Amino acid sequence: MLDVAILGLLMDRDHHGYEIRSQLRERLGVSANVSFGSIYPALARLERHGLVEAVAPGAPRAAAISTGSLAGERASLRSLRTSAGLGRRGRKVYRITERGRQEFHTLLADPTTVDDGKTFSLRVALARYLTPALRVRLLERRRQDLLERLAEVRQGADNPDLDAYARSVMSHAAHSVELDLEWIDDLLSIERSDSETFAHEAK
Amino acid sequence: MLDVAILGLLMDRDHHGYEIRSQLRERLGVSANVSFGSIYPALARLERHGLVEAVAPGAPRAAAISTGSLAGERASLRSLRTSAGLGRRGRKVYRITERGRQEFHTLLADPTTVDDGKTFSLRVALARYLTPALRVRLLERRRQDLLERLAEVRQGADNPDLDAYARSVMSHAAHSVELDLEWIDDLLSIERSDSETFAHEAK
DNA sequence: ATTCATCATATCACTTCGATATATCGACGA
DNA sequence: TCGTCGATATATCGAAGTGATATGATGAAT
Numbered sequence: 166m167l168d169v170a171i172l173g174l175l176m177d178r179d180h181h182g183y184e185i186r187s188q189l190r191e192r193l194g195v196s197a198n199v200s201f202g203s204i205y206p207a208l209a210r211l212e213r214h215g216l217v218e219a220v221a222p223g224a225p226r227a228a229a230i231s232t233g234s235l236a237g238e239r240a241s242l243r244s245l246r247t248s249a250g251l252g253r254r255g256r257k258v259y260r261i262t263e264r265g266r267q268e269f270h271t272l273l274a275d276p277t278t279v280d281d282g283k284t285f286s287l288r289v290a291l292a293r294y295l296t297p298a299l300r301v302r303l304l305e306r307r308r309q310d311l312l313e314r315l316a317e318v319r320q321g322a323d324n325p326d327l328d329a330y331a332r333s334v335m336s337h338a339a340h341s342v343e344l345d346l347e348w349i350d351d352l353l354s355i356e357r358s359d360s361e362t363f364a365h366e367a368k
Numbered sequence: 369m370l371d372v373a374i375l376g377l378l379m380d381r382d383h384h385g386y387e388i389r390s391q392l393r394e395r396l397g398v399s400a401n402v403s404f405g406s407i408y409p410a411l412a413r414l415e416r417h418g419l420v421e422a423v424a425p426g427a428p429r430a431a432a433i434s435t436g437s438l439a440g441e442r443a444s445l446r447s448l449r450t451s452a453g454l455g456r457r458g459r460k461v462y463r464i465t466e467r468g469r470q471e472f473h474t475l476l477a478d479p480t481t482v483d484d485g486k487t488f489s490l491r492v493a494l495a496r497y498l499t500p501a502l503r504v505r506l507l508e509r510r511r512q513d514l515l516e517r518l519a520e521v522r523q524g525a526d527n528p529d530l531d532a533y534a535r536s537v538m539s540h541a542a543h544s545v546e547l548d549l550e551w552i553d554d555l556l557s558i559e560r561s562d563s564e565t566f567a568h569e570a571k
Numbered sequence: 572a573t574t575c576a577t578c579a580t581a582t583c584a585c586t587t588c589g590a591t592a593t594a595t596c597g598a599c600g601a
Numbered sequence: 602t603c604g605t606c607g608a609t610a611t612a613t614c615g616a617a618g619t620g621a622t623a624t625g626a627t628g629a630a631t
Contacts (some may be wrong), residue, residue: 167587183610192530194521194537197484203587205612210586255594255611281400286541292533314399321394330495334397337551338489344547348540370618386579406618408581413617458580458626 166284167199167207172216172269173291175261179220182208182257193290195283208259216265220258274299280307282345289352301356308349315342369487370402370410371419375472376494378420378464385411385460396493398486411462419468423461477502483510485548492555504559511552518545 174180174188182204189195211217261269273291280288285307292300321327321335377383377391385407392398414420464472476494483491488510495503524530524538 181610182612190520191524191527192534194524194534194541196517196541200588200590201611202589202613206586256609257611286537290534290537293531317393318397321397324394327395328496331395331397331493333551333555334489334493337548338397338399340551341544341547344544345540348536348543352536384579403619403621404580405582405620409617459578460580 166272166278166287167203168211168216169269169272169291170195170287171204171207171211172261172265172272173287173294175217175259176266176269176294179258179260181259194286208257211265212259214264214268215262216268217259217261220260270294276302276306280310297356297360301353304349304353304356308346308353311342311346311349315339315346318342369475369481369490370406371414372472372475372494373398373490374407374410374414375419375464375468375475376490376497378462379469379472379497382423382461382463384462397489411460414468415462417467417471418465419471420462420464423463473497479505479509483513500559500563504556507552507556507559511549511556514545514549514552518542518549521545 170189170193171185174185174192177192180188182201185204185208186199186201189199208217212219273288273294278284280303285303288295288303292303295303318335318338322332322339324332324335327335373392373396374388377388377395380395383391385404388407388411389402389404392402411420415422476491476497481487483506488506491498491506495506498506521538521541525535525542527535527538530538
């Protein structure tokens with residue numbers, strides 16, 4: 166679901182490929198460094214499908230320059246200079262199209278894809294683009310999946326056929342899933358109190 | 369690192385492809401269902417490299433039959449019958465070779481590959497095949513990576529540019545990494561107390 | 572009897588990864 | 602001032618993984 170991630174970043178503002186990689190970590194919480202071997206082909210694909218378009222090299226792009234905070238102590242200095250001057254050599258800045266926006270909402274809400282930890286986190290990070298009802302559906306679906314996984318790893322943690330290391334992995338997986346469940350329950354209770362607030366204000 | 373996982377399972381006993389998929393979940397704690405589209409090519413690859421070999425269809429394989437506990441309440445009944453009768457149609461059972469064992473130890477201990485959550489868990493699940501010193505190195509390396517990741521997501525959790533959902537993802541990621549760190553510290557303290565026990569007994 | 576779920580292997584198109592190549596720019600020291 | 606180092610930036614390749622789909626055997630249930 167790299168497509169959703171990229172489109173989600175472009176919903177906010179224009180980006181070029183190199184920047185998307187860092188933004189995935191910084192704004193969407195993606196843990197692995199997504200390789201350029203997936204980002205550039207993905208952008209080409211999205212452009213081919215008319216979901217994004219390249220901004221003309223000379224076009225205004227002041228907002229697309231700031232390089233974020235990960236790059237080190239001199240980042241702010243450098244980014245100031247860069248935004249004052251010209252963009253770098255081959256820099257290709259992409260903008261999301263109207264069709265891209267539609268497709269983004271469809272993909273983000275798509276109920277047929279089963280979430281794993283990564284895609285679920287990604288969807289939550291982009292949850293402001295979902296309706297309250299879709300948010301609740303997303304959370305409850307993941308909750309069910311996690312309950313099943315929990316039963317499985319708890320069984321593994323008690324399995325005397327496994328050695329201490331394998332059992333430890335299972336036991337840690339169980340604790341990790343429990344933490345995930347607490348998080349989801351928190352998010353769900355927030356969704357519910359928000360809708361109460363809304364119902365109250367509607368009176 | 370599917371190769372290590374498969375070789376690790378075959379260190380214990382012979383397996384066929386279909387069985388490997390369930391064993392990955394049950395014994396090695398792999399959370400995603402690894403697809404057959406990766407397992408069968410991987411087995412073919414390993415056989416091509418001489419790391420595993422197919423046992424003759426009529427060869428003794430009583431130990432390779434039991435189907436595990438996930439298959440439901442009637443599993444034991446069925447497995448009894450199956451082990452009493454013939455093997456299934458195309459079932460191809462693989463055995464690890466001596467070269468395979470060597471390669472397994474090399475891959476498992478390989479210090480050049482950077483672990484993510486999945487490969488690290490996998491290595492811990494197979495940690496009984498590592499020496500105590502290699503286990504400690506594995507754990508401490510991962511510990512360092514997680515400390516860096518923790519700083520990153522904590523920063524994200526406090527980033528006012530992010531909306532509440534994205535910040536929640538970051539904050540949960542931080543808690544999740546903290547849990548991982550506690551686990552690793554537990555494992556490290558066990559390693560240390562084990563080596564003390566050994567030192568004591570050696571006197 | 573037939574139909575259904577499970578067991579089992581295999582292959583396909585597409586995506587993703589990791590490595591590598593290429594080039595520019597700014598900073599810093601010799 | 603020169604060189605080189607690290608960050609910025611795009612691109613491409615082979616290898617590997619995914620999800621879907623096809624095929625077929627076996628045993629259980631109706």
